[in-house]
Amino acid sequence: MYEKIIKPILFQLSPEYAHRFTTHQLKWLSKYGITKTLLHATWGLDDARLHRQVLGLHFKNPIGLAAGFDKDAQYIEAFSNLGFGFIEVGTVTPKAQPGNPLPRLFRLQKDQALINRMGFNNQGVEVMVERLKRVEWHNIIIGGNIGKNKVTPNEEANEDYKACFEALFPYVDYFVVNVSSPNTPGLRSLQEKEPLDKLLSMLQTLNQRQTAAKPLLLKISPNLSWPQLDDVLEVVEANGVDGIIATNTSLDRLGLKTSKSSLEAIGHGGLSGAPITSRSTEVIKYIRDQAGDALAIVGVGGIVTANDAIEKLDAGADLIQLYTGLIYRGPKLIKDIKVQLLKQGRH
Numbered sequence: 001m002y003e004k005i006i007k008p009i010l011f012q013l014s015p016e017y018a019h020r021f022t023t024h025q026l027k028w029l030s031k032y033g034i035t036k037t038l039l040h041a042t043w044g045l046d047d048a049r050l051h052r053q054v055l056g057l058h059f060k061n062p063i064g065l066a067a068g069f070d071k072d073a074q075y076i077e078a079f080s081n082l083g084f085g086f087i088e089v090g091t092v093t094p095k096a097q098p099g100n101p102l103p104r105l106f107r108l109q110k111d112q113a114l115i116n117r118m119g120f121n122n123q124g125v126e127v128m129v130e131r132l133k134r135v136e137w138h139n140i141i142i143g144g145n146i147g148k149n150k151v152t153p154n155e156e157a158n159e160d161y162k163a164c165f166e167a168l169f170p171y172v173d174y175f176v177v178n179v180s181s182p183n184t185p186g187l188r189s190l191q192e193k194e195p196l197d198k199l200l201s202m203l204q205t206l207n208q209r210q211t212a213a214k215p216l217l218l219k220i221s222p223n224l225s226w227p228q229l230d231d232v233l234e235v236v237e238a239n240g241v242d243g244i245i246a247t248n249t250s251l252d253r254l255g256l257k258t259s260k261s262s263l264e265a266i267g268h269g270g271l272s273g274a275p276i277t278s279r280s281t282e283v284i285k286y287i288r289d290q291a292g293d294a295l296a297i298v299g300v301g302g303i304v305t306a307n308d309a310i311e312k313l314d315a316g317a318d319l320i321q322l323y324t325g326l327i328y329r330g331p332k333l334i335k336d337i338k339v340q341l342l343k344q345g346r347h
Contacts (some may be wrong), residue, residue: 001329001330002312002329002330002331002332003329004068004333006108006296006330007328007330010022010141011107011109014103015103015105015106015107015246016051016102016103016104016105017112017154018313019069019105019327019339021048022079023069023070023074023075026075026079026082027074027077029076029078030077030078030081036110036315037058044081044082044083045083045335045336045338046060046061046083046340047061047338047342048339049342050062050085050341050342052318052319054296054318054319055174055215055217055242055243055296056182056215057141057159057173057174057215058141059085059086059141059319060085060139060140061083061084061085061209061338062085062313062319062320062341063072063083063084063085063309063319063320063321063322063327063334063337063338064086064087064088064141064143064319064320064322065079065083065084065086065087065258065321065322065323066088066089066300066322066323067088067089067090067091067143067145067176067178067209067219068090068091068116068118068323069323069326070087070089071088071089071090071092071121071122071123072089072092072122072123072127072128072131073089073128073131073132073135073142074131076089076135076142078133082234082331082332082334083331083334083335083338084140085140085141085319086140086141086142086143086272086319087140087142087143087175088130088142088143088144088145088176088321089128089132089142089144089172090122090142090143090145090146090147090176090178091120091122091145091146091147091178091181092122092124092125092128092142092144092146092147092164092168092261093120093124093125093146093147093148093149093164094122094124094125094148094149094160094163094164094167095124095149096122096124096127097119097120097121097122097124097149097150098121099119099120099121099122100117100118100119100183101120104116104117104118104119104191104269105117105118106122106269107156107257107270108256108257108271108273108275109255110257110258110263110276111256111257111258111272111273111274111275112273112304112313112324112325113169113256113258113271113272113273113275113276113324114271114272114324114326114327115263115266115269115270115271115272116120116183116249116269116270116272116274117182117183117267117268117269118183118271119150119183119184119274120147120149120150120181120184121182124148125163125164125167125168126167127170128168129167129168132168133171134173139188139231141172141173141174142172142173142283143169143172143173143174143175143176143177143245144160144168144172144174144175145166145175145176145178145180145216145219146165146168146177147160147161147164147173147178147179147184147186147187147341148187149180150184150185154186154189154190154195157190158198158199161177161199161202162202162203162206165203165206165207169210169214172214173214173215173277173293174214174215174216174217174242174334175203175214175215175216175217175247176217176218176219176310177194177199177200177216177217177219178202178219178248179191179199179218179219180220180221180247181248181270182199182221182248182249182251182269183269183270184267185319187249188221190221191220191224191228191232192231193199193231193232193234193235196218196232196235197235197238199212200216200218200235200236200239200241202218203216204239204241208339209277215242215243215296216241216242216243217241217242217244217296218232218236218241218243218244218245219244219245219247219248219300220244220245220246220247220248220274220283221247221248221250222246222247222248222249222252222279222280222301223250223251223252223279224285226286229286229287230290230335231296232244233290233291234285235288236295237291237294238243241295242295242296243295243296243298243318244287244295244296244297244298245297245298245299245300245321246280246283246287246297246299246300246301246317247268247279247283247285247301247317248270248278248297248301249270249271249272249276249301250271250272250275250276250279250301251270252271252275252279253301253342255269256275260283271326272301272302272323272324273304273325273327273328274302274304274324275302275304276301276302277301277302277303277308277311278302278305279301279302280299280300280301280302281299281301281302281311281312281315282315283297284297284299284312284315284316284317285315287316287330288315288316288335289316296318296319297316297317297318297319298314298317298318298319298320298321299312299317299319299320299321300320300321300323301323302318302325302335303337304324304325304328304329304333305329305333305336306333306336306337306340307340308325309337310337310340310341310344320337322334
C-alpha cells in the first residue's frame with residue numbers, strides 16, 4: 001500500500017514538506033484508539049523471540065528509528081505504534097536553531113537515496129525535555145542524540161554537549177554523541193583523537209557521577225580511514241564508551257546513478273540510503289573484528305531491504321536503525337525485517 005499508493009503521492013511534494021506532513025498525520029492517527037490499534041496491528045508484529053538485551057537495556061526488538069527523523073521528540077508514541085523497538089531523538093542542541101537554508105533535503109530516486117544538509121535544525125534541549133516529560137512511554141527505549149550549536153566554536157563545544165547531557169539525563173535511556181554530521185561546519189574535526197578524548201572524558205565523568213550511569217555511544221562517519229577509525233576505537237576504549245553507531249551520512253558521491261549535473265545542482269550534504277549500504281557494513285565488521293565483544297554496535301546506513309538488515313547483524317551489529325529506507329519502503333520494512341529474523345531463527 002505504501003509503495004504503490006502513498007509514496008507516489010508523497011514524492012510529488014518537496015522532501016521536507018512530505019516529511020513534516022507524514023509525521024504530523026501519523027501523530028494525529030496515533031491519538032485515537034481505533035486507528036492507533038490498526039497501525040499497530042498492521043505493522044507492529046510483537047514477538048518475545050525478537051527481544052534483545054543490549055547496553056544493559058531491554059529492547060522489544062532490535063529495530064530502531066535513527067536520529068534525525070524525530071529531531072524534537074514530537075512523534076515517539078506515533079513511531080512506537082509502527083513497531084520500532086527503540087527511538088533516537090535529536091540531534092538536539094542547547095539552543096534552538098533553524099538549520100541551513102531551504103532547500104536542504106533532496107531525493108535521489110534512481111539510487112534510493114537522500115542528500116541532506118539540514119544543519120541540526122531543532123527547537124532546543126529545553127523544549128525536548130518538556131516533551132519527554134509528557135510522553136507515555138509504551139515500553140520503548142529512547143535515545144538522546146546530542147550535538148553543538150552551529151555558532152559555538154569547537155574549543156567551546158564541550159559545554160554544549162554537557163548542557164544537553166545534563167538536561168536530558170533523567171528522560172532518556174541512552175546517549176549518542178554526534179560529532180560526525182557533515183552539515184555543521186567543523187563538527188567532524190571533533191572526531192580527531194585529542195578533541196574526541198577530551199569530549200568523551202568530560203561526558204563520562206559527568207555520567208559516572210550519577211546514581212546510575214547511562215549507556216554512552218559515539219556516532220561515527222563512514223568516511224573515516226582505517227587508521228582514523230583505529231584512533232577512534234582507542235579513544236572509545238580509554239574512556240569506557242559503551243558502543244558505536246555506525247554510520248552517519250557520507251560525503252562520497254562515487255557510483256551514483258543520479259546524473260553529475262543533478263548532483264552539482266544539489267550541492268553539498270550528507271548522502272544516505274542504498275549507496276552507503278556496503279560501506280556502513282564494512283565499518284561495522286571492522287569495529288567488531290577490532291573490538292570483539294567490548295562494544296555494542298548499532299548498524300545504520302543503507303538498510304532498504306530486510307536482507308540489508310540481516311547483513312549488518314551478520315557483520316556484528318547488535319541493533320539496527322532505519323531512516324532513508326523507511327522513506328522509500330514505508331513501515332512495511334520494519335515488519336519485513338522482523339519476519340526475516342523470525343524465519344531465520346535469529347532469537
